[in-house]
Amino acid sequence: MKQLMLGNAAVARGCYEAGAKVISSYPGTPSTEITENAVKYEEIYCEWAPNEKVGAEVAIGAAIAGARAMTCCKHVGLNVMADPVFTASYTGVNGGLVIAVADDPGMHSSQNEQDSRHYAKASKIMMLEPSDSSECKEFTKLAFELSEKFDTPVFLRLTTRVSHSQSLVELCERDECGLKDYEKNPAKYVMMPGNAIKRHVDVENRMRALQEYAEAAEINTVEDNGAKIGIITAGITYCYAKEALGSNANYLKLGMAYPMPVKLIKDFAAKCNKIYVLEELDPFIEEHCKANGIEVIGKEAFTLLGEYSVNMIKKVILGEEEASVASEPIPVRPPVMCAGCPHRGTFYVLKKLGLTVSGDIGCYTLGAAAPLNAIDTTICMGASVSAAHGMAKARGEEFSKKLVSVIGDSTFMHSGITGLIDIVYNKGINTVLILDNSITGMTGHQDNPTTGKTIRGEATKQVDLELLCKAVGIDSVRIADPFDVKNFEKVVKEETEKNEPSVIIAQRPCALLKTVKYTGRCKITDKCKNCKMCLKAGCPAITVKDGKPVIDATQCNGCTLCMNICPFDAIEKEEA
Amino acid sequence: MDTKSIMIVGVGGQGTLLASRILGNAVISEGYDVKVSEVHGMSQRGGSVVTYVRYGKKVNSPIIDKGGADIILAFELLEALRALPFLKKGGKIIVNDQQIDPMPVIIGACEYPQDIENKLKENADTTVVNALTLAKQAGNMKAVNVVLIGVMAKNTDIPYEVWKETITKTVPEKFLEVNLKAFDLGYNS
Structure with a gap:
């Protein structure tokens, strides 16, 4: 039976089915739920590490020791773990090693909008990119296989909309693959110059092998609808493109974000009159195409900023605009610290x-x-x-x-x-x-x-x-x-x-913790002199009605901070 | 069947995620393909929250764009107004009549728009629900989300029993009685 699963939960499920034994991560939106869901499987040792660098090192150690292991992070977490990751590219693995990294186009919950695909290229590590929950699970399993086959860590690149969307997933049994033998092998695992110089040769050989693999990889799929327009895309943008264009376009969906095929793209391009590259954030696929002499339309027609959408694709490629009620300027509702924070x-x-x-x-x-x-x-x-x-x-x-x-x-x-x-x-x-x-x-x-x-x-x-x-x-x-x-x-x-x-x-503990039990509601009494000091705390439960502060009973949790701020003792607690 | 698009909007903390979970599970038990999209993290802290549920024979995008929603289920008035441009021509809005002032209104930087109910009604088939009263009637103020699911359920082709079963499977046992009651109050309102 198929289950409705969050993309992140499906990655965790893929980990379970692949027989993974160790996950170590630091939380970071939108990646957090991978590790949280993996905890549900007793067969997997899971932990929160103090930071992403430690998490990655734990996973690398587990992989060298022969287990299938994973670490998960948000895009900026990859910056923190970059040091061990770049060298793990040289050591390669023993048990499979997967690094799940979730980008946040649109910055729903982040301080920048970096595109982690550049890390794949810079560290010479292969990267897979699923577009829905079913692929999240399948690509995770494949990532473990490829990691062992090519002796490399593998990136699994997600974005907010893939991580935080639910779609149907078919569950399979766990493949209890156990531990690989561990043997001391300093030439492979002690990265000092003499050894690293030799390992770099292996890395470059691996890149050639991966390049060849990309040309025929099953996760790079071509959908030929006999159309004139060709779309080269990956991840969530594939879903938007399908929604927007349906069978009016041919599609090349790159399940492998890095390295990318050349011949496959050229053959695809040869059958279309006009090729668009659809990818959020940086022109990663586009630059690859252009560097290989393939004529494509990319960022000159689309944007480097934020997320793509179905309407955006329809507008640029088909010139169609969706009818909708015009939006009028209304107050924004930015996030705030909770009542009781x-x-x-x-x-x-x-x-x-x-x-x-x-x-x-x-x-x-x-x-x-x-x-x-x-x-x-x-x-x-x-x-x-x-x-x-x-x-x-x-x-x-x-x-x-x-x-x-x-x-x-x-x-x-x-x-x-x-x-x-x-x-x-x-x-x-x-x-x-x-x-x-x-x-x-x-x-x-x-x-x-x-x-x-x-x-x-x-x-x-x-x-x-x-x-x-x-x-x-x-x-x-x-x-x-x-x-x-x-x-x-x-x-x-x-x-x-x-x-x-x-x-x-x-x-003072977070007001949302189950162990924190504030009771009752605060109420402003007639001692109020309307000085509005209580409003300076920025509590979402205190608002203004008819020029005077009032406390909204549906929002207040009775934390009493406002009582401590009020200079006139005009706020009282009412027990529920 | 064409893909049906339902947008659930509200204020972080109002329980929109549970609502989308119930809706998502109800439509799969009817054998549809379904995609649900939600955003976790920062916006959950009292900000505007949006969840998309799309179902049908085959669903591609998990996201609903402007002009794409068949139904908007709004937990709060201002959020309904914000979501209005996402409504498809001929679509339906179900809105809780609750008003939660956003911080810019609280601090006096701008005003809460007046007469949102009429603005919605001018533009769309709108049902206004006093969900808070119904939730209190069911026994818990927090059951507003399930009351609203009840109102929406009546506007879909998913049978009543399927909703009841889904709620039973989705909600913790402790709160089941209240939630089933809340659903009925919404459904029969």
Whole structure:
């Protein structure tokens, strides 16, 4: 029986059916659900790693040891793991190794729109690209096979719409392929110059073999409808093209994003009058075609920005426009921190104190939005700490005393600790706020080394953030509750004024955790003087009706932060 | 049958994902090909959320474009208005009459549009539902999503029993009674 499955769940299923034994990943939208779904299969050892580099190294080690292994990440996670991945291209594998990377065209949940196909070319690693859930499963299985056949890691490239769309998948049994023999083989696995020079030769030979494979690969499919228009495409864009053009075009769908065939494309092109390359983000296929003298229309007619759509393809290729009601300008609805979010207290105070805030990646990035407007910079995971160190070194001590970093517990584990070590080692006096909400929030509640639980919910050793900061040389580490607004403000003032580096652990769990039980609703009483201080916290439950603040009972969870902010004790708690 | 396109819109946290899951499972048990598309991550934090469900003999794109939706199921008024350009000519809107102010309205940067119900009715066959009252009647304010699924169910050719079975399979047992009641209240409204 066919099952309706998320693309990411289908990748996990493919992993299971392929007999994979080890998965190690760091969460990142839109890739997170692969690892979360793999947990359902007891046969697969799954873990959350502290960051993508560690995840990739765990998977590489498992593969060298003879198991089929996988690591999953979002596009920017691939930057973090690039170091081991490029060299794993040289060592090759023993058991199959698959690296699933999910791009985010349109930036639904990301800080940039990079195209990870360039990594395949740069690292000389083959890349497969499925277009729906069924292919997600099949391509994952194929990726393991090809990995072992060609002795190479294999990228599985997804995009948000493939990862987060559900379509039908036919389930199969698991192939219990077991472990391959492990033998010590320094010439293959010890990548020092003498060995690596020889392995590079193997890599180039492998590229030639893969190139040949691409010419006849079953996942590069031609659909000849006898049409004049030819479409060369891959992934989700294939689905859009089929929807838009149906049998009015011939299709060459490249299931292999890298390396790409040459003869196959030339033969396809020869049968069409006009060839379009349809691909989101960069002109990867297009440049390959043009470099091989194949005339195609690509980015000159389409866009480098965001996602493609059915209507866009219809308009450009057929000149047809869909009739629809004209859209009028209406208020946008940007994401906000949830009612009861612990970060709201933190940013309320930071804004009040007028500090420069070096931000990071997580739910708390939303502290940059109105009305809090509290964050100055957000670059990548960990940068809140190290970039603030740079700011302080550039502008001096006085500036440093008006500057803080904010970073979540999981992000601090990911790559914040190294920046903190830099601050201590190089005599910075920065103040770093670790926003410890006891979970990895934005990606949907994953455990991490600070939560005391593994991915399977088993109890484990918990990293003690206070001791950790002290161990790297921070003498002033304080723990404060961001909902105790007055005390929190006092602590921030005291720590930023110090002539030494300091850490404040802002401790309060995410309001969406099952263990957090706020009850009742807050209500504004007739003591209200309409000063609107409560609105400054940017709580989605507090709005304005007839010129006065009111609390929406359907949104409020009774967290009481607003009661702590109100200067007139005009907010009361009503128990449900 | 032509591919049918249903768009579910609302505010992150309103339970649109569960609604699309129920709808998706109901249509496969009828033997259709189906694709469901949702976006996870940042927008789930109180932002505009959109889910697409498309079913028929063979579905290619999981996404619905402007002018492509047969039905828009809106959990909130402003989100219904935002989704209006996605409605096909002759399509139907089912909208919950709830108003949730987005942050730009809360902070006074702009105003919540007036008279959305009439704007919708001018442009489309519109059914306005007081889902919150019905959900409370069913026993839980959070069952708004299943009330709305109930209203929508009546506008599809999928039999009543299939919906009931699907909800039974999809919803945790603890909340089943409330949800089945909520569905009926929506279906019979």
